[in-house]
Amino acid sequence: MNDRMRVLVAVGTTVLLFLGVQLGALALIEPFHESGRQAVENPQNPTNSILYFGVMLIATGLMLAAFKYDLEWLIRLLIVGVSVMISWYVFAELVPALLAPPLAAAVADALAIVVALAVGAALLLYPEWYVIDTxxxxxxxxxxxxxxxxxxxxxxLLLLAVLAVYDAISVYGTEHMLDLAEGVMDLKIPVVLVVPMTLSYSYLADGSTDDVLEDDRETDTSAADGGTEQDIDASAADDAGALDRDALFIGLGDAVIPSILVASAAYFLEAGAISVPLIALNLPALGALVGTIAGLLVLMYMVLKGRPHAGLPLLNGGAIGGYLLGALASGLSIVTALGF
Structure with a gap:
């Protein structure tokens, strides 16, 4: 497989993974609503975003501390546990919908629990890239x-804007997000999406990503300092080296965060409704979805240059821009689109 084809396959796979998250969310919002999964009493309260951001900062600090004091196993068990819980939420809606007529509801619910536990077992026992991605x-x-x-x-909208700024600061400024990424990728847990660039790639056999991250940091630092002729040569070598990697990695949060706006627009807005089987969709949600994918394509272009980049500024920016265009196209005023 030549380099051009490898890049196209990697980009296409990444887009499909993002679409899987987005379309899956659109398919789940109505079942979750009917099951009373809404996490807050007043979803219109903007302080919800501040609270979530605060919790995320605390969680990030605790994870960095865990890596510092060699408690990686605790992080792995925690993430696997969260994976089982969210998987159960999903399968508790999916399995009964598929099997309830021939099976008793209790049997379908039990089967959903079994499937969710199987997800956790697969993550612990065989975290290959396709297990992680699925x-x-x-x-x-x-x-x-x-x-x-x-x-x-x-x-x-506030959440996406704040997290975009935070992501940029944590990658280009403090760089603690790079430290976090370095730690979690070696744990082989579903906080990253793994995109193989070779047919023979095995995430299990890939011992560590430390060298990739360290090389990327050195290149990024040189570029930030203005760069000498040697720096430029090193940068060019890294650009070529990006295509020699066996896999690309992108944070799961980069897919989830902009998809929140996609789901929110489909759930809270009725204007511009689009009839699509199995999912809730309207023009604003479609705009956010398309905008996210547009931001992803730009991000992938930058990632393939061989340097680490903050994903959320592009992804959230694309989602917000696409959402606003879709809202205006559906006849909403900008004030209504902003949630006022």
Missing amino acids: TGVVMGAGAAALFGISFGLLPA
Whole structure:
């Protein structure tokens, strides 16, 4: 497989993974609503976004501390546990819908629990890239739907804007997000999406990503300093080296966060409704979905240059821009679209 084809396949696979999260979230918002999964009493309260951001900061700090004090096993068990919980939320809606007529509801619910536990077992016993990605899509769709029905339009927009700024600061400024990424990728847990670039790639056999991250940091630092001739040569070598990698990695949060706005728009807005089987969809939600994919394509172009980049500024920016265009196209005023 030549380099051009490898790049096209990698980009196409990444787009499909993102679409899996987004379309899955759109399919789950109505079942979650009917099951009372909304996490807050007042989804229109903008302080929900502030609270979530605060919890995320605390969680990030605790994870960094865990890596510092060699408690990686605790992080792995926690993430696997969360994976089982969210998978159960998803399968509790999916399995009864598929099997309830021939099976008793109790049997269908028990089967959903068994499937969710099987997800956890697979993550612990055989976290190959396709297990990680499949679990990531299920988790991502479930999380995006849960947050989508729990965050009204204004809280969702605020959340995406704040997290985009935070992501940029944590990658280009403090760089602690790179430290976090370095730690979690070696744990082989579904907080990243793994996109193989070779047919023989095995995530299990890939011992560590430390060298990739360290090389990327050195290149990024050189570019930030203005760069000498040697720096430029090194940068060019890294650009070529990006195509020599066996896999690309992108954070699951990069797929989930913009998808929150997709789900929120589909759930809280009735204007511009589009009839599509199995999913809730309208023009604003479609705009957010398309905008996210547009941002993803730009991000992939930058990632393939061989340097780490903050994903949420592009992804959230694309989602917000696409959402606003879709809202205006559906006849909503900008004030209504912003959730006021």
